[in-house]
Amino acid sequence: MDNQASVPNTGSDQGQNLNQILQQVAEHKGCGTSSEGGKASCGSSTAPEDMDPAVWEKVKNHPCYSEEAHHHYARMHVAVAPACNIQCNYCNRKYDCANESRPGVVSEKLTPEQASRKVLAVASTIPQMTVLGIAGPGDPLANPEKTFKTFDLIFNAAPDIKLCLSTNGLSLPDHVETIKKYNVDHVTITINMVDPEVGQHIYPWIYWNHKRVTGIEAARILHERQMLGLEMLTAAGILCKVNSVMIPGINDKHLVEVNKAVKSRGAFLHNIMPLISAPEHGTVFGLNGQRGPTAQELKALQDSCEGEMNMMRHCRQCRADAVGLLGEDRSSEFSTEKVMEMDIQYDAEGRKAYQEKVEVERQATVLAKQAEMTDLEAEFSDLKVLIAVATKGHGRVNEHFGHAQEFQIYELSTKGSKFVGHRRVDLYCQGGYGEEDTLPTVIRAINDCVAVFVAKIGGCPKDSLKAAGIDPVDKYAHEFIEQSAVKYFKEYLTKVKSGEIVHAERGDADIRQGAYIAA
Amino acid sequence: MAFKIITSQCTACSACEPECPNNAIREKDGTFIIKPEKCTECLGYFDDPQCVAVCPVDDTCVIDNSYPRYVEA
Numbered sequence: 178m179d180n181q182a183s184v185p186n187t188g189s190d191q192g193q194n195l196n197q198i199l200q201q202v203a204e205h206k207g208c209g210t211s212s213e214g215g216k217a218s219c220g221s222s223t224a225p226e227d228m229d230p231a232v233w234e235k236v237k238n239h240p241c242y243s244e245e246a247h248h249h250y251a252r253m254h255v256a257v258a259p260a261c262n263i264q265c266n267y268c269n270r271k272y273d274c275a276n277e278s279r280p281g282v283v284s285e286k287l288t289p290e291q292a293s294r295k296v297l298a299v300a301s302t303i304p305q306m307t308v309l310g311i312a313g314p315g316d317p318l319a320n321p322e323k324t325f326k327t328f329d330l331i332f333n334a335a336p337d338i339k340l341c342l343s344t345n346g347l348s349l350p351d352h353v354e355t356i357k358k359y360n361v362d363h364v365t366i367t368i369n370m371v372d373p374e375v376g377q378h379i380y381p382w383i384y385w386n387h388k389r390v391t392g393i394e395a396a397r398i399l400h401e402r403q404m405l406g407l408e409m410l411t412a413a414g415i416l417c418k419v420n421s422v423m424i425p426g427i428n429d430k431h432l433v434e435v436n437k438a439v440k441s442r443g444a445f446l447h448n449i450m451p452l453i454s455a456p457e458h459g460t461v462f463g464l465n466g467q468r469g470p471t472a473q474e475l476k477a478l479q480d481s482c483e484g485e486m487n488m489m490r491h492c493r494q495c496r497a498d499a500v501g502l503l504g505e506d507r508s509s510e511f512s513t514e515k516v517m518e519m520d521i522q523y524d525a526e527g528r529k530a531y532q533e534k535v536e537v538e539r540q541a542t543v544l545a546k547q548a549e550m551t552d553l554e555a556e557f558s559d560l561k562v563l564i565a566v567a568t569k570g571h572g573r574v575n576e577h578f579g580h581a582q583e584f585q586i587y588e589l590s591t592k593g594s595k596f597v598g599h600r601r602v603d604l605y606c607q608g609g610y611g612e613e614d615t616l617p618t619v620i621r622a623i624n625d626c627v628a629v630f631v632a633k634i635g636g637c638p639k640d641s642l643k644a645a646g647i648d649p650v651d652k653y654a655h656e657f658i659e660q661s662a663v664k665y666f667k668e669y670l671t672k673v674k675s676g677e678i679v680h681a682e683r684g685d686a687d688i689r690q691g692a693y694i695a696a
Numbered sequence: 697m698a699f700k701i702i703t704s705q706c707t708a709c710s711a712c713e714p715e716c717p718n719n720a721i722r723e724k725d726g727t728f729i730i731k732p733e734k735c736t737e738c739l740g741y742f743d744d745p746q747c748v749a750v751c752p753v754d755d756t757c758v759i760d761n762s763y764p765r766y767v768e769a
Contacts, residue, residue: 260711261752270707270752286708315709387715387742389749 232445235362235416238307238532239339240503242363242418242446244491244596245543248572248658249535252308253299253500255292256285257323261315263345263383263399265369266461267422267452270315285498286314289323291513293330297523298516299500300335303507304531306500310341312365313497318348321355328359337525339363343420347383347399349406357413364410365418365448366403371438373397375431379424381461404442411443418446418489423470423478424462425452436482447482448489451475451688472625472686476597490598493583502570504583504599542572545660550593553667560680561590562669565600565623565647566630566658574653574661578634584623587658589666594659600686618687620645625686627669630661646683698732699745700760705753712747712757721747732763 240247261270287295299306309331311317317324328340341363342356349366356364370376376396383395390398410417419439421432428435436447452469454462461467470478479488493503501507565584567576586598600622602615616638623629628648632655642649653661672678698720701712706727713721713728718741720734730747737759738745747757759765 259707259709260714260750261709262711262750264752270709271705315711319711384711384750387746387749388744 232416235339239341239363240308241310241341241365241489241492242416244489245539245572247491247503248542248568248570249305249539250308251303251306251500251502252310253296253306254310254312254495254497255287255295255327256314256498257287257289257292257327258311258313258317258320258497259286259315260319261313261345262319262347262385263316263395264381265345266379266381266467267424267454267463269459269463271459285513287513289326289330291516292327293334294521295511295513295516296331296338297334297521298519299511300338300528301519301521301523302510303501304528305535306338307532308339308341308363310343310363312343316345316348317342318344318352321348321352325355325359328361332359335523335525337528341365343367344406345399346403346406347385348402350402350409353406353409353413353415356410356415361415363416363418365420366407367420367422368403368407368435368439369422369424370396370428370431371400371404371435372431373400375428376400378427379422404438407439407442407444416445417443418448419444420448420450420492422452423449423475425468425470425474427467429470429474429478432478433481436486440484440486444486446487446489448492449475449479449482450492450494453494469688472598472600472688475688479597490596491585493599493601504568504570504585538571542657542659545657546593546663549660549663553591553593553663556591556667556670558591558670560670560673561588562628562666562680563588563597563626563683564628564630564662564665565626566662567632568658572658573655574630574658575632575655578629578631578638578649581631584626584629585658586623586626587662589662589669591670594662594666600688616641620647621687623647623686625683627683628665630658630665646681698735698760698763699730699737699747699757700732701728701730701747702756702758703727703729705756707753709752711750711752715746715750717741717746730757730760732760737765 236242236246238246238250240250240252296309311324311327324342331338331340340359340361342361343365346366346368369379373393373396376399377393380396380399382389382391383399385398407417421435423429423432432449439447452462452467454460454467454469456463479490482488491503495503495506496508498508499506500511564587566574566587567578567581568574568585569576581602583599583601585596586600587594588597602619602622620642624645626647628650629642630650630653632651634649634651639649650665673680708723708727710723710728713723717738718734718736720731721728745757751757
């Protein structure tokens with residue numbers, strides 16, 4: 178595609194891009210920030226007091242809409258919607274799709290009936306599974322009959338499960354009424370641009386009114402439909418999350434504009450995700466060498482958009498058939514073959530009782546952090562550091578360094594701890610790589626952190642981490658992540674003051690390339 | 697007189713099936729096929745053949761040369 182020719186996509190402009198984004202941060206913050214009062218907590222883990230109780234009710238156990246909930250609650254996607262009505266340059270329908278993380282041509286798509294049975298099977302096995310989403314592998318609203326038939330079956334069989342869907346927005350205005358009818362109160366729209374000039378470099382064509390429309394006209398129609406759909410959702414009281422793929426040199430700086438546009442139209446949460454692009458994906462961007470952002474570039478853009486709008490930073494860009502907590506994928510346990518053999522007992526009462534226990538655990542996590550915060554708030558320091566955490570969920574430091582498939586990243590300051598992202602490392606641990614090969618890759622993935630919290634760690638990796646300037650910390654094994662993080666930061670400040678350690682800026686880190694697949 | 701689907705290219709995404717004005721497309725053995733006797737190349741319905749317009753893989757829905765071109769009655 179020649180539309181890529183003028184777009185810089187080599188590593189040499191990374192620094193320049195970052196500076197431009199940081200410049201925009203300053204400009205954006207100046208006008209975009211308002212009081213905390215109207216800001217709902219979800220992308221961040223702010224206390225629920227600042228949130229409308231009706232909204233909190235909708236998001237509190239939705240792992241994708243609440244960062245805090247994602248430690249405790251699981252979701253699943255059913256792949257009932259294979260058809261799509263647009264083409265994106267980061268997606269290849271013939272092979273596995275990178276950003277939408279589609280199951281691909283070899284994995285199974287489901288009929289609504291199969292999907293409904295699978296949902297009941299998962300709900301019976303994983304009582305903290307609270308959300309069913311339809312996310313493709315195409316566009317759910319390009320398959321309206323299959324999508325809504327699935328919702329209908331689940332709505333009747335398991336009314337306690339929240340329903341959600343994601344869409345590119347092209348058909349959205351036609352379906353808002355039906356979405357409302359099925360009580361779907363979370364909809365995600367992928368919006369990568371609000372300017373067709375930018376959009377033409379992302380979307381080669383759309384299928385619209387029985388025609389294939391290309392170029393800037395395609396992007397213009399898509400943009401208008403997305404904005405109309407978002408406004409209609411807001412008017413209907415349906416919570417809307419906006420996903421944007423950050424494509425350096427194409428829409429990275431433009432996403433600040435996208436953020437303003439969707440915020441003003443009532444979007445609840447903005448999720449800026451890194452482009453995943455590699456030649457083996459066979460996508461236009463994979464083949465023309467378009468790079469994805471670095472960890473620092475992504476964080477700078479997310480920070481710049483964090484005015485009065487919540488930013489989602491815990492997205493795992495999962496598959497359209499993912500099952501489990503966001504950081505895990507248990508889909509292989511629930512193949513159609515296995516699901517058909519299962520004896521499914523849907524126990525609504527048992528699920529409720531389990532979720533009540535989860536709530537107790539979750540409250541304990543929040544209270545422990547708040548208690549730890551008391552003497553930190555009196556400290557004066559503008560120091561900010563990142564730490565990496567190995568966790569299996571429940572908000573605790575409970576994973577062995579060597580077993581971690583991902584590390585969660587927290588930013589620590591005198592304001593406390595804040596979840597700012599995650600780094601996948603499991604892809605590198607597969608395919609016959611030995612320990613010695615894996616470690617440098619893990620270190621590159623968390624290179625911007627001063628410490629890594631683990632439940633346990635061996636002697637060798639401990640030494641390598643220390644040599645790389647990353648403090649391996651196992652003394653908080655099985656304790657709450659955020660409480661431990663605040664504790665650690667207080668110690669860190671003390672050590673810096675006493676001169677025991679010298680605080681230095683850390684470098685950038687790698688974002689893994691590859692869709693989330695079952696481990 | 698008809699389009700055909702190159703089986704090896706078809707991702708079985710099903711996008712073409714509901715768009716066909718002649719109901720000539722159905723799933724068979726994990727991929728999609730066009731019934732040639734039913735296909736009118738969308739003549740009389742749309743300016744563009746719908747299966748071609750919606751198919752995500754280029755050059756997958758193509759003219760089947762083993763049939764003469766469709767002529768409107």
